[in-house]
Amino acid sequence: MSIAKCLDFCSNLTVRGSLIVFIQVLAIGLIRENLISAMENSVIEEAVIHEIKSRVESHRDELVQFMKDLCAIPSYDSKIRDVGERAAVEMKKLGFDEVWFDQMGNIVGRIGNGPTKLLYDSHIDTVGIGDPNEWEWDPFEGKVENGILFARGASDEKASTPGMIYGLAIARDLGLLEGVTGYYFGNMEEWCDGIAPNALVDAEGIRPDFVVIGEPTKMQIYRGHKGRVEMKIVAKGKSAHAASNHLGVNAIYKLIPAIHAISTMGRPELADHPFLGQGRITITDMKVETPSINAVPNLATIYIDRRITFGEDPEAVVQQIDHIIAEYEDVDVKVLFYDDPSYTGFVFPVDKIFPAWALPENHPYVEAGLEAGSLLWDDSLTTGAWSFSTNGTYWMGKAHIPSIGFGPGDEIHAHTVIDQVVLDDVVRATEWYALMPGMLPAKQE
Numbered sequence: 519m520s521i522a523k524c525l526d527f528c529s530n531l532t533v534r535g536s537l538i539v540f541i542q543v544l545a546i547g548l549i550r551e552n553l554i555s556a557m558e559n560s561v562i563e564e565a566v567i568h569e570i571k572s573r574v575e576s577h578r579d580e581l582v583q584f585m586k587d588l589c590a591i592p593s594y595d596s597k598i599r600d601v602g603e604r605a606a607v608e609m610k611k612l613g614f615d616e617v618w619f620d621q622m623g624n625i626v627g628r629i630g631n632g633p634t635k636l637l638y639d640s641h642i643d644t645v646g647i648g649d650p651n652e653w654e655w656d657p658f659e660g661k662v663e664n665g666i667l668f669a670r671g672a673s674d675e676k677a678s679t680p681g682m683i684y685g686l687a688i689a690r691d692l693g694l695l696e697g698v699t700g701y702y703f704g705n706m707e708e709w710c711d712g713i714a715p716n717a718l719v720d721a722e723g724i725r726p727d728f729v730v731i732g733e734p735t736k737m738q739i740y741r742g743h744k745g746r747v748e749m750k751i752v753a754k755g756k757s758a759h760a761a762s763n764h765l766g767v768n769a770i771y772k773l774i775p776a777i778h779a780i781s782t783m784g785r786p787e788l789a790d791h792p793f794l795g796q797g798r799i800t801i802t803d804m805k806v807e808t809p810s811i812n813a814v815p816n817l818a819t820i821y822i823d824r825r826i827t828f829g830e831d832p833e834a835v836v837q838q839i840d841h842i843i844a845e846y847e848d849v850d851v852k853v854l855f856y857d858d859p860s861y862t863g864f865v866f867p868v869d870k871i872f873p874a875w876a877l878p879e880n881h882p883y884v885e886a887g888l889e890a891g892s893l894l895w896d897d898s899l900t901t902g903a904w905s906f907s908t909n910g911t912y913w914m915g916k917a918h919i920p921s922i923g924f925g926p927g928d929e930i931h932a933h934t935v936i937d938q939v940v941l942d943d944v945v946r947a948t949e950w951y952a953l954m955p956g957m958l959p960a961k962q963e
């Protein structure tokens with residue numbers, strides 16, 4: 519609102535009321551002007567930091583309640599409709615320009631119209647609760663003890679949603695979204711990481727320039743993780759009565775060379791990387807088809823989880839296995855694929871290939887994330903990598919969109935019955951999410 523409009527607006531009020539309102543509106547106008555000029559000079563002044571902190575503090579109770587509400591609404595098995603609606607309520611309350619469910623059923627909020635697109639990614643589905651008897655409290659209602667909320671999804675990763683949504687609204691109010699379109703993307707990730715962002719880009723036509731992944735980073739900046747390829751080796755045999763086994767071909771025995779080769783695989787087949795560590799390979803399951811336990815099995819399948827480090831080509835690791843089994847007849851390797859319909863019935867088939875990714879420590883976007891932390895909290899943040907996989911496997915691994923991770927919580931609590939987050943970090947993270955739109959480097963064309 520310009521000052522001329524303020525005067526216009528104030529002239530219609532009573533003298534006493536109008537003076538107070540005029541001073542308030544003028545003050546907000548001046549703060550905003552200062553912030554914009556600070557942005558234009560690419561210098562975030564102390565006044566901006568102060569204003570972000572005081573606005574976040576004024577929303578503390580709402581942020582904490584929002585977080586508790588998100589956890590109290592079950593959202594396992596990718597069923598995120600209800601929790602998405604809760605997030606939508608908050609976005610509408612804060613005046614997001616557009617809030618909608620995409621075709622897959624993820625909740626999207628848009629705020630601002632600038633040419634640079636910044637997307638905050640928070641998966642709002644969780645894993646199940648496992649054996650309910652293992653929980654000492656209601657996994658959804660949770661409990662708060664010493665400022666820590668214990669509930670399913672507290673660390674992984676509902677905790678980033680409140681800060682992302684409030685942060686974007688605060689950024690808009692302080693002029694930090696000038697030139698930026700901010701998106702909040704509350705999505706499903708647990709069953710197939712990367713599929714929701716892949717569908718957002720390909721089916722909805724929204725391709726951000728920068729992404730922040732809200733998976734737990736202990737309030738530090740993460741810049742990569744290993745990838746993986748999920749495969750199976752299928753061996754076909756020929757069934758026969760066990761008493762006449764010489765008439766059959768045992769499908770299990772045909773897998774023995776592959777099992778041996780995989781179990782003894784090491785360097786150099788499994789490459790190493792100084793930041794992400796070494797690739798790994800594990801046979802994780804086996805299924806056998808046999809007429810009976812008194813018969814030679816006709817089919818045997820082993821499942822392989824191949825963790826790939828940065829620099830390992832997903833296709834090359836499939837060829838590695840292909841090479842091992844090349845000389846055996848009727849033994850084949852296949853990459854698994856995911857085509858389960860979402861709760862809206864949306865199907866988006868993808869191969870279960872999840873590339874590793876890593877941004878260098880001195881990448882301008884990583885540096886911007888670190889700088890936002892030091893401006894807010896003085897002490898410098900560090901960079902790290904997740905042990906687990908995230909939607910970054912698509913954002914950076916496949917689409918090559920600069921991505922960093924920032925979120926409350928610690929991944930060691932993910933999927934456990936002591937799933938937890940420090941509520942003060944849920945609030946404090948909002949400051950970083952509010953500042954980050956004002957810290958973006960020039961986008962890569």
Ligand SMILES: [Zn+2]
Nearest residue numbers: 641674675733
């Ligand atoms: Zn997660």
